[in-house]
Amino acid sequence: MREVLPELLGWWRADVPVGLATVTRTWGSAPRRPGASLLVGPDGSAVGSVSAGCVEAAVYELCRDAAADGVPRLTRYGMADDEALAAGLTCGGTIEVYVERIDRNTFGDLDRFAARVTAGQPTAVATCVAGAAGRPGRRLLLDEVGWRGSLGTPAVDAAVVAEARRLLVDGRSGLLRADDDGAPMSVLVVAYPAPARMLVFGAVEVAAAVARMGRFLGYRVTVCDARPVFTTPRRFPAAHEVVVDWPHRYLSGEAAAGRLDERTVICVLTHDARFDVPVLRHALDLPVAYVGAMGSRRATEDRRDRLRAAGVGAAALARLRAPIGLDLGGAGPEETAVSIAAEIVAMRGGGTGASLTDGAGRIHAGAPARVAGSAGDR
Structure with missing residues (x-):
């Protein structure tokens, strides 16, 4: 929902109903993960997507219907379904989509939710997408x-919140099973x-391009650099923070x-042992996701020798990505930044960095692991 939130909030504030489709589950080579959304406004405009374009037209019409009649829909598109083939799903995967009407009555706390997401404060929304009559569309918002809000009884709310917080800590979205006084429910978190x-x-030229790429990827x-004359917001407009300090x-x-946490990535581009050896040693x-350092082959070997002399062990040195980035054959700050970003994405997603042309099997990684008690694949 994040990608459609500005437009969604605008229509909500105008008190105009809209249709919203959200991916609840995926199987196989589906291009979008749970939580991806398509918003259809009252003027017929569309923002976001739930696939690579395969089923957008069909889901678009469902959004318009839901906005008009207020009836939620849970629909699955897959290669085995004639309806999906008619809609054009040719990627080989299967997606399940929940379509609903959003207005001030169905999502009364949207402004509060949007404020937390925009501010980068951890939050989650849990929505009943399948269950007994009157259950689908119920939702609750939660933080740490x-x-x-409520999905039904206090007991089911507490159980869903406990599981949803685990997903929030892990940074994952997924489908949960819940039981409300004997009535089974599917809840999308x-x-x-x-x-x-x-x-x-x-604060080097490549850093400006890396900052732009990092922001594009959602970081x-x-x-940070210790030299104030170079370390200015004007030179790094894409950075959220520009800090003058020893790294x-x-x-x-x-x-x-x-x-800092296990998702943090660190790119050392200083080219100066006075700066990069102390910061890399630390x-x-x-326990961060990625540590990379720029430099030539000779500079990299010299740096490794200096780190060993500073007491860095073999296991820690093995974590260092240096020279930083993938071998893309590029040059210049922008192409270097793409190389660095590609390596970060590959490590984050478990990719090899090899050409897809030369590979086999599924292109898209499977959906994130689901928590115990989730709906799972059926």
């Missing part, structure tokens, strides 16, 4: 400490964790404050 962080050390980007000191402070001891 409380919730608003769409999680909006705080954005993962990208720390870019070194909260910080550029190792800033990194140590952020780690001590608990503002970074390689942190």
Whole structure:
């Protein structure tokens, strides 16, 4: 829903109903994951998507119908379904889509929800997408400490919130099973964790391109360097923060404050042993997702020698991606940034970085693992 939120909130504030489709489950080579949304406004405009374009037209019409009659729909499109083939789903996967009407009555706390998502505060929305009459469309909003709304009874609310918080901590969306006094329900939890962080050390030209790419990928980007003349917001307009400090000191402070986690990526672009050896020594001891450092082959070997001399062990050194990035054959700041981003995405998704032309099997990774008690594949 994040990608359609500005338009959705605008129509909600205008008190005009809209149709919203959300992916609830996927199987096989489906291009979008649970939580992806398509919004259809009262003027017929469409924002977002639930597939790679295969079934958008069919889902678009369902959104218009739901906005008009207020009746929610849960529909599945897959290669085995004649309806799906007619709709044009040719990717080989299967998707399940929940379509509903959104207005001030069906989503009374949308403004509160939007404010938290926009501010980067962890939040999740749990919506009943299948169940006994009167259940579909019920929802609750939750964060780390409380919730608003209800899916039915206090007992089912508490059970769903407990599972949904686990998904929120993991940064995953998924479908849960719930039981409301003997009435089974399927509940879609769409999680909006705080954005993962990208720390870019070194106020160099490539850093500006890396910051732009990081922001494009959804990271909260910080550029840090100890040289104030180069480390300015004007030189790094895409960064959320521009910090003048010694990289190792800033990194140590952020780690001590608990503002880094296993999703954090660190790109060291300083080209100067005074800066990069101290910050890498600390970074390689942190449980972060990625640590990469720029430099030539010779500079990389020299840096590794310096890190060993500073007490960095073999296991920690093995985590260092250096020279940083994938071999794309590019040049210049922008193409270098694409190379770095490609390596980060490949490591995050478990990809090989190889050409898809030369591979076999599914293109898209499977859906994230589901929590115990979820609906699962059927």
